[in-house]
Amino acid sequence: SEQNEVAVIIHIEGIEGIQHFDEISQVEDIDVIFIGPYDMSQSLGIPGQVNNPILTKEIEKLVEKCRQKNKHVGIYADNVETARxxxxxxxxxxxxxxDLNIFGRACSSLAEKLKAL
Incomplete structure (x- = not known):
């Protein structure tokens, strides 16, 4: 059967989003608040340092705020450990x-297997 439901997902990827979270979270019909760690690290002055305690603390605070507002939270993780x-x-x-990283890893794995023949 056809699905007629639409998920509304907004992104918080910088200092402005962090600062205006309370207003953003009051918007009705937002299903998921998605956190962009790489862009957020850039905004916080620590580009690419997604494991930096400054960023991880902000992410933890946003996740807790989402929980308090009964909002689902999404995030990008570049590996299994981070996802965990x-x-x-x-x-x-x-x-x-x-997609590009997944494809690249698959190609590298295939190349290694072919070299071993």
Whole structure:
């Protein structure tokens, strides 16, 4: 059967989103608040340092605020260990890697297997 439901997902990827979370979270019909760690690290002045305690603290605070507002939270994780850490925080929607990285790893794995022939 055809699905007629639409999920409304907004992204918080910078300092402005963190600062305006209370207003953002009051918007009705938002299903998921998605956190972008890489863009957020850039906004916080620590580009690419997604394991930096400054960023991890902000992410933990946002996840807790989402929980308090009964909002689902999503986030990007670039590996299984990071995904596990976010899952342990209570995040249920985790995007893992990006198409290009997945494809690149698969090609590298295939090349290694072919070299071993």
């Amino acid at each position: 850490r976010y899952k342990d925080l209570g995040v249920k929607y985790i995007a893992v890697s990006v």
